[in-house]
Amino acid sequence: MRYELFYWPTIQGRGEFVRLALEEAAAPYVDVARSKAGMKRMQAILDDPRLARPPFAPPFLKAGRMLVAQTANILLFIGERHGLAPRDCAGRLFVHQLQLTLADLVAEVHDAHHPIASSLYYEDQRREARRRTGHLLDERVPKFLRYCERVLAATPRARWIAGARLSYADLSLFQVVAGLSYAYPRAMQRLAPRHPRVMDVAARVAARPRVAAYLASPRRIAFNEDGIFRHYRALDL
């Protein structure tokens, strides 16, 4: 079976967490909206009033007749099917907990350049964005990174954030570090040395053969100023 991933075709965004998991799992998939007439198909699903289990928004994943939406929920599904999460209940829930925690940070990063409304341009909320990003980089990003560092430090012999085996939470941690480093290079230069274990996990994810091949391929969309992690010089403190 080939998965169909539905997500905005020109950004990494939230879809990137799903792409990374599918790539690491070597699971066959089509990135539908990047193919011809793909956007139309995505919109048709979003608008179909007869759908019993519709998605609220992209990303969503079609697996046979199943349609699964919400990034963390898609990863819960893929993680179980492709060995990207522990099999035992406690381990499986902890990986999901880490994913939801990273998702909270991702939402905060988005809101830092759109503190008033997603429907307005960044240019229409620039002053508020500067204020909010100050708090994000002074308080929130350090708190999230410190938390991940603490989890890694608590089980020193574990290679990955949730134990001996790589999970989708490691892939997502890599993506968050990559995004923060793109958006806030100056802030991250200051923060990285204080979180050596986090940086090490991110580097080891990037070096995994399938991830490395993906990152070097045209399937990896470059970071840009339409996505969640945006580089605006004025915001990088």
Add this chain to the structure above:
Amino acid sequence: MRYELFYWPTIQGRGEFVRLALEEAAAPYVDVARSKAGMKRMQAILDDPRLARPPFAPPFLKAGRMLVAQTANILLFIGERHGLAPRDCAGRLFVHQLQLTLADLVAEVHDAHHPIASSLYYEDQRREARRRTGHLLDERVPKFLRYCERVLAATPRARWIAGARLSYADLSLFQVVAGLSYAYPRAMQRLAPRHPRVMDVAARVAARPRVAAYLASPRRIAFNEDGIFRHYRALDL
């Protein structure tokens, strides 16, 4: 076994979604931080560097030796154990998807009174809050309610949002409607008639014997201006 719930003792907040599920399931639990020395115990867990699977923030639930954090993740756990979610994979994932969608709305409601930073007082971001709440009530709340109405309309014979049986997503939908009605009575007076199925589910949840008993008990903390759903006259448009 008696669950131990850890959450801020003076607000409904995100913990309320967990409280509602435990109450409907008639699962024995202690609301630890509301008991003597409970806050100290909660803080000790949050600060314990040896904990292999620490929570990032409340709420978290102790079930025997397991510690589960992140609201939606706790509900995933409780839902499976207490029949508040379907047993089949597709149904279980759909209920979780609905929960995560409602969680996104809850985060947006929070940020509407704290658009710049959680660490600042509302009074220090009042102007921005007014602007953001305008967008919340004009665009976002209607979009989320329309989505829930659409899900309910797509399976007209189903009594609940994910099918024939009540799930934790129904309990959470009730809580969101209750919160919005408290925070924005004028806006909800306008929105409620357009979403009869959503309002009907919320009313039927409130009328369930265990939920009704809970809501009438001192265990239900009243809405207030320290929680997520806050009533500020100036923001209710």
